[in-house]
Amino acid sequence: MEQSLIFVFSLSALLLGAKLLTNSARHIAKVAGVSEFVIGATIVAFGTSMPELASSIFAMLSGHPGLVVGNVIGSNVANIGLALGLASLLFPIYVSRQITDTDIPLLLASAIATLVVFIDLQVTWVEGIALILMYLAFINHELGQHHNSEKTAREKLDPKQVAGFFLGMVLIYFGARYFVSSALAISQDLGVSESLIAFFLVALGTSLPEIATSVIAARSGRYEIAMGNVLGSNAFNSLIILGTSSLFAVVTVESTFLFSTLPAMILLSFLLGFMSLNNTITRLEGILLFLIYCVLAINII
Numbered sequence: 001m002e003q004s005l006i007f008v009f010s011l012s013a014l015l016l017g018a019k020l021l022t023n024s025a026r027h028i029a030k031v032a033g034v035s036e037f038v039i040g041a042t043i044v045a046f047g048t049s050m051p052e053l054a055s056s057i058f059a060m061l062s063g064h065p066g067l068v069v070g071n072v073i074g075s076n077v078a079n080i081g082l083a084l085g086l087a088s089l090l091f092p093i094y095v096s097r098q099i100t101d102t103d104i105p106l107l108l109a110s111a112i113a114t115l116v117v118f119i120d121l122q123v124t125w126v127e128g129i130a131l132i133l134m135y136l137a138f139i140n141h142e143l144g145q146h147h148n149s150e151k152t153a154r155e156k157l158d159p160k161q162v163a164g165f166f167l168g169m170v171l172i173y174f175g176a177r178y179f180v181s182s183a184l185a186i187s188q189d190l191g192v193s194e195s196l197i198a199f200f201l202v203a204l205g206t207s208l209p210e211i212a213t214s215v216i217a218a219r220s221g222r223y224e225i226a227m228g229n230v231l232g233s234n235a236f237n238s239l240i241i242l243g244t245s246s247l248f249a250v251v252t253v254e255s256t257f258l259f260s261t262l263p264a265m266i267l268l269s270f271l272l273g274f275m276s277l278n279n280t281i282t283r284l285e286g287i288l289l290f291l292i293y294c295v296l297a298i299n300i301i
Contacts, residue, residue, distance in 0.1 A: 271288075
């Protein structure tokens with residue numbers, strides 16, 4: 001019971017810290033005159049994935065790579081199966097040409113890259129650097145495509161936002177630290193593997209911002225945000241979080257866990273890509289995505 005409370009409070013600290021950090025970083029970027037696109041492609045994408053990144057780094061530092069793998073694969077599956085599945089089930093999502101031409105290929109490339117690096121059931125620092133460079137190359141390409149295409153009015157620096165930035169950093173640090181330790185304690189109490197706990201508890205917890213954002217965005221007709229949020233987060237998880245984690249130590253994974261979850265992540269990614277070809281994710285397709293997640297969860301349990 002005590003560890004469950006610590007888990008909930010540390011998760012809340014992580015999510016609040018990520019929100020404060022993202023909002024304040026966005027404000028500081030506007031003060032510097034950075035365009036909305038650059039802010040969205042870098043700061044917002046980084047901020048929404050901060051809970052996953054922070055918890056993964058602490059997991060590696062404490063010698064528990066299984067938490068990282070479970071978190072990455074679990075988050076990616078939850079983002080598509082739950083976030084987009086529920087969002088499109090409630091509100092059919094229009095998929096723009098830019099999404100199909102840019103974000104979908106990145107999603108599929110990152111999914112394939114994850115499969116390739118895990119062929120030997122581990123990710124070394126060399127493979128990690130390759131994953132990071134792959135993501136940075138994409139961001140550089142996108143920023144080049146939008147160079148000087150959009151300007152934003154400069155704002156005056158707000159001291160409250162600066163304070164929010166540092167408070168967000170503190171919350172993320174302590175939130176991630178206790179989030180990982182409580183997740184490990186829960187896995188020991190239940191007698192299940194840390195990868196399994198990460199796939200369900202940790203991944204679902206850290207994916208809450210993506211799930212909430214996608215459903216709210218779809219309801220208000222902001223389809224670009226609903227899709228871009230999930231696709232960008234999945235690519236970030238596979239390339240940056242796995243890559244960064246491998247710089248601390250070799251990321252290893254149990255074959256039984258990997259073979260029961262990674263194929264589902266690949267399937268959902270390519271299924272989403274196929275659905276996007278018609279420029280709309282219908283309610284029926286949303287139900288299918290959601291059901292695949294449910295079947296996977298029941299199968300693993």
